[in-house]
Amino acid sequence: MPRPNFYDEIDLEDMTFDEDANLFHYPCPCGDRFEISLAQLKEAEDVAKCPSCSLIIRVIFDPLDFEDDDDAAATTSAEPLPQAQPIAA
Numbered sequence: 865m866p867r868p869n870f871y872d873e874i875d876l877e878d879m880t881f882d883e884d885a886n887l888f889h890y891p892c893p894c895g896d897r898f899e900i901s902l903a904q905l906k907e908a909e910d911v912a913k914c915p916s917c918s919l920i921i922r923v924i925f926d927p928l929d930f931e932d933d934d935d936a937a938a939t940t941s942a943e944p945l946p947q948a949q950p951i952a953a
Contacts, residue, residue: 868911868920874898876905876925879912888912892919906930 871893879888879900888905889897889912896916900909900923908927913920 868922870911870922871919873922873924874912876923879923888923890921892917894919902930 874890876888879890881888886902887899889899892898892914894914894917896914898912898914898921900912905925910923910925911920912923
């Protein structure tokens with residue numbers, strides 16, 4: 865499978881987040897904007913596409929920043945901690 869030809873590589877911190885649409889976006893030279901969704905980032909996808917032209921960019925980010933809290937809870941122990949016993953005087 866051929867490697868994609870990225871227009872550029874952009875740090876996620878340089879992108880703007882749209883809370884209403886749950887999208888990160890970045891200006892595209894065509895006048896529109898590259899977009900990548902929060903769901904895509906959680907799936908460790910790193911390609912943002914422009915809906916108006918064929919350009920794509922690679923988004924640089926740490927996938928660990930987007931791990932679900934449910935995944936973290938599943939890996940921790942669900943056993944309750946033992947109750948503290950009073951010390952007899």
